[in-house]
Amino acid sequence: MAPSITRLSDTQLDAMMRVYDGAIAAKRRQTLLGFAILAIAVAIAAQVGEVDLAKFGANLHRFGDYVVRLAHLENGAPVLSDVREWFWGVRRWLWLLGETILIAYMGTLMGALGGLVLCFFSARNLMGNGTVRFATKRFLEVCRTVPEMVFALIFVIAFGLGPVPGVLALAVHSTGALGKLFCEVVENIDMKPVDGVKANGGSWVEVVRFAALPQVLSNFASYTLLRFEINVRGAAVMGFVGAGGIGQDLMEAIRKFYYSDVSALLVLIVGTVMVIDLLTERLRHALLGLERA
CATH class of the missing domain: 1.20.5 (Single alpha-helices involved in coiled-coils or other helix-helix interfaces)
Structure with a gap:
């Protein structure tokens, strides 16, 4: 019908x-x-920013000229015509690049540990004391709001030139950023194991250790790897303020108009960041796949 x-x-x-x-x-x-x-x-x-479109248009060609100049050696020949001359300082640059990666690694590790400890104090479903939760969240906000370069300048003044200020700057900023992400993961856990540990007389530390931590470790590792990618890029410019790494040589080459050195250093930095991004991406997907399984 x-x-x-x-x-x-x-x-x-x-x-x-x-x-x-x-x-x-x-x-x-x-x-x-x-x-x-x-x-x-x-x-x-x-x-407010005093943008002058006429001035911008009149000087736009300089950007193109600078990029073209980066592709040529000091004698005017293309950089690919003499790769050995182009990468004349590769041994020193690779050493500094390794230092940059270590700065990012140590800064990420210390930041992850700080975020791991503080995230449980700022999680609404685990920390019942509102004062502790409020103070922890505000502290994490300060850590991630101030740029790494500002922290690096402060630590350079305090500890002098070298990689230590760079590590500390990345560690403080990573603590704030990862602490926020970790806290959001903790606040979305299954509360049944938490209730079970509490029902058996478990303390707050035991609740965190046996009920919350096993549920969030894979996500924590994934966010930490992602932060490591970001910190490698950040560590590459820490040398601009004397905080170690390859950034110091890059800034010196830019200031002295060593165009071929600038392009060689940029190729090394970009290539390294690309490789690290690909590796950490695979690791993160593998961790998330294990969690789903």
Whole structure:
């Protein structure tokens, strides 16, 4: 038996169409208003930032000229025509690159340990003391809000030039960033094991150790690897303020207009970051696959 089809009268159809047209018109007005607000915000930002489009257009060719100059040696020949001359300082640069990776590794490790400890104190489902939770969250916010370069400058003044300020700067910033991510993971755990440990008279530390930690370790490791990728990039520029690594030689080459050295150092840094990104990506996917299994 064929289903019956309800037919509306012309009056009902007209009323529905008017409502539909009104909704479409309201949506269009909201879209136009959003674009207008965005345009006003961009105009205000340009005014405050003293953006001069005429000056920008007049000097845009200099960027292209600089990029082209990076692809040539000091004698004007293309860099690929004499790779040995291009990478004349490869032994020193590889040593500094290894130092950069170690700075990122130590900074990530210390930051992960700090975030691991503090995340449980800031998790709403595990820490019942509101004062402790509030203080911990504010501390993590301070750690991740201040840029690494600012921390690096502070630690350079305190401890002098070298890799130690870079490690400490990355460690402090990573503690804040990873602590936030770890806390969100902890707040989404299954509470049944937590209730079970509490029911058997377990202390807060035992609840964290036996009920919460086993559920979050794989996610913690995945976030730590992701942070290591970010810190390798951050450590590469720590040398700009004297905090060790290959960034110091890169800044010196830029200041002295050693174009071929700049391009060689950039190739080494970009290549290293790409390899590390690929390796850590595979490790993170493997960890997440184990967790799903």
